Amino acid sequence: MQWSLFVLILMGQCSFFTCHLYEYHFIQEEKSWDDAQSYCREHYTDLATVSNMRDMKRLTNPSKNKDAWIGLHSMWHWSLVELKKSETEWMDGQPSINTDENCAVIRAQQWHDCTCNHDFEFICYDEPKQMCHCIDNAKNWRQAQSYCREHHTDLVNKNLWIVLFGDTWGWSDGKNFSFRHWEHSFKDEATKTCATTTPNGKWSSDTCTNKKPFYCYDDKVILIKESKTWDEALDHCRANHRDLVSITDRHQQRWVQEKAEMADTEFVWLGMRYTCTLDLWFWVIDRLVCYDNWAPQEMAECGMAAVMKRDGEWYKKADNEKFNFICVK
Structure with missing residues (x-):
């Protein structure tokens, strides 16, 4: 009878418990988007990232609904990931904002955007030899990129098709x-x-050098790239942060999965363990598992704790195995 009452009480906690894995901070001081980004990265984690309508309601409220920077911006990327090139050589009026013109080409020594399915000659870059190779067989941008990556290193950064391509908006x-x-x-x-909130709570964009207040966010989720047993991971989190991470809904699942993808081990420990006495999975925050993302055919066993794979699915592992783990502040 006592056990039944205990379980009923715990089950009742499912609908009342809310845990935020990140916090928003409204900064009234007006800055450009770049300066706001630097401020947020120095004092918190970054400019605010918004993943769903629940975040929107947390981010804005009537007392703060004004034009304010968030972390969304329109950007162009270099195909060669290691390339860090800040100076630009766009022709006046370029790049034009057109969802069909997401690749860049050199004309008269200046950059132009154009649709990626045009065929142009191109030049590949061979990084080990530090040499360029002219390819007179015209290809579209994707074909040119694939050819250069297969035969050399990547597209070169300054001739005909160049390594720059647009990816519209990103965080x-x-x-x-x-x-x-x-x-x-x-x-x-x-x-x-650069994206900004508006007084009605929706988003618009503005010139990034304009000065506005802004929203930062502070990430409470920390990936620890040390391999420990489940008990060791729990002790580490409680000694240095707050606890091993618990996941109570699909939004938290997605946030934690972003961290798990960067782990050095295939799995990361979560703050969940199986109790044989009650035949139940429990989070370390003393809550039953009301939301789950178990992989198919994962069955509970004594001496087991929960891990997340990089793809986000949960698995059971013997608690004496060693993996990276995720703490929450």
């Missing part, structure tokens, strides 16, 4: 969240490449 912290909350009247403009 300052590099997260892949696709959530957007644009105004109905929003239109991309070449000079307005």
